[in-house]
Amino acid sequence: MKIYFSLTLFTCKALLKNIKSLILLIMIPALFLLGAGIIISQTMQGEERVNRFPVAIVDKDDTAQTKYVIEQLTEGKLRKIMKPLYTNEQKAKQLLQQNKVAAIVTLPKGFSHDIAHGKNQPLHVIGNSNKPLQSQLFRYVMESAADYTSAAQSGINTVDAFLEKENVSDKNRRAEFKKSLVTFGLHVLDRGSLFDEQIETSFFQQDMKQYYVLSFAALLLMIWSYGGWLLASETQTSPVLARMKTRGVSFVHIYLAQLTALYVLLLPVSVVLFGSLIKELKLPVTGTYGELFLGVSGSLFAFLCLFLLLRVLFLSQKAYQITGLLFILLSAILSGHVVPVVYLPDWASGFQKWSLNTRVLELLFYEFDGYNTNEAFLYLKPILITATGSFVLAVGYVMTLQRRWRK
């Protein structure tokens, strides 16, 4: 026990001596996630959620009917995400080649005649592969806009066809046709009024920002734990380790001391992180502050134990660095840190079932005005089980290594 305490103190001192690296360990991921948070909140601000992009429109038919179709395609919500550029085919292709437009839409010759006679003539859309997100989004909205134009045009055609069947004069038919263009056009543009929308603010979260704040705070605990082990491995150089081993200090002592030192140093930082989040962002806490402290400290301990297991399994720093990073990326993608789990594929639920990150996120969502039917301990239990499991496995593996080293 004496060896353990002295070694813990020594590791703490060594980590604090390397204060520059310790501050970098804490600050760089925090600043990085803060930047990512700002980016996400910025993209979430407008309902369009994408940078407004230019689209080239080539009207080869150039009739009043095509002007009406273009208006249908570019008005309303589409105007918020795209900037239409009216040009000819050659110039449009040049713009696409120079990466200046996200897509080209071409209305072919004879388009007006065909659509008025109920004949389908597809619009030709070329998407810019160098802008995959914008071109794909444009494709979806164009398909939806094409449906609306089809709806409006079918109404216009019906009115005209029935008047023609009853031999209404050309003058009256033309007048009714013009009227139909306006009434059916307005009808499809007014599609938003079909819905009576209610936002259920009492459920789950108040807004998306809260989701990402908690999600990134949990990710920060994970990254600190990962980086902490990289720093801790520096505290004992090979000659120091060799000397320690000759004086009866085992691998178990060394790793336990590093785990304790990291926990002691990172816990106050984690508490400060959550404290400032509560204070600055006025996050509502469901239970008591004691419960929240237990949750945060338990989560930090579980992450440290998980990375301890990874550290002892991959003794080479390079191997630990690569595996740890891939593990963080995989967890961030599949556990709901980047995209809420509801939008992830079904097979990802197999990973989520065993993922510590999912459990930590559930606990944090409960702690901050989340599910209000269960107790905090229910969410803390799987986290502590993961921590204990990782700890036991890591210690067992270290003891095996120790025995091999003695032989």
Place this chain on the structure above:
Amino acid sequence: MISEKIKQLLKRPMLVIMIFFLPLIGTIISSSFLAKVQSDSKIPVALVDQDHSNMSKQVMDRLQKTTEIQFLSLNEEQARKELAKNKIDSIFMFPNGFQQEVEEGNYQGVIDLLTLPSSVATEAVREVVASEVTRLTTNVKAANEVRFLYKVYNIHAGPDLWKEAYRYTDNQWKPKPLMTIDYEAQGTKHTKQGNVQMTGYVPLWGFFTLLLCCITSDWMIKERRHLFKRMKTMQKGLYGYIRSVSAAYAVLYVLQALISFALFKWLYGVESYGVLLYMCIYVIVCVAFSTWLASESQRVGSYYMISVVMVTGLSIIGGSFFPVGELSATIERISQWLPQHLLLYQHALPLTFIWKEIAVSIACICLCAFKIVWNVRSIK
């Protein structure tokens, strides 16, 4: 001296495997993984039919054929419970009297929509539902309009006029709607609606290569204490040594870029050799950047940690994982100043157009080289 160093490096099998194969394996696995996540991802939305009319059934049937959205038919209680647990994105409810309201031309607020503040896909789903309902409302509107015009022009209307006009309007959607889109992605014809992968393999390769460059540049820290002092007394000097080691790594990484390009061309069919040029410029920037970062660090552990965070951060903003620049103009402006931007052009652009990216890369190499020399000067 460079050739000697290359020979020395090639004698280390682990290093050779890491440099030549790790970025490739990482790219192929993560690219197919991200493609699978993207293609299998679905938006779960609940549909609640309280009207049980022909129209509501028709809309529900058509919506359930949509492939990108998972429409679940639930009752109101179940749907509200699922929404409360955040298991679905939103609820679309067809209330009692839906058909009657539509037939009478009262379309305003005819569908109840329940969402959460966290529902991110509601806008897109709303458009899909609206397009199906608008089809019905237009049929009704056209039939009403025809009936009205028959009265205006004193035309005798048969008892089935309204139904006839309704059917006539609806039949114009068969076999195809009046207007459709023929989509082409710069040379590749897509007749069926399919997913386009948002993350290219070349940007992902860029992330793994930069990460590996940082890992292999740790020689700068490890050799500093013992070898650098000796090198100062040699004929070529310390600068010559650092130059030759960095150049040897750069040559190996350029070779890696060539192999990767050949494999990408074989596996995915990269279209232009311009991409290879960008990959080669990029690896040289990576070697310069990682060597500089290592020259700034005193300890291997902290160097690894800082490099991991920096590489991940730069790769995210640079668009290696997802085209984030397309989401925000600010990020787009920042990413243009990062070397990762070079790799975003899956379809190579003319050099005259990407001069900025190339100039940034050259400036980055020069700056890193200058700072390495500066840092090495302070080694005693």
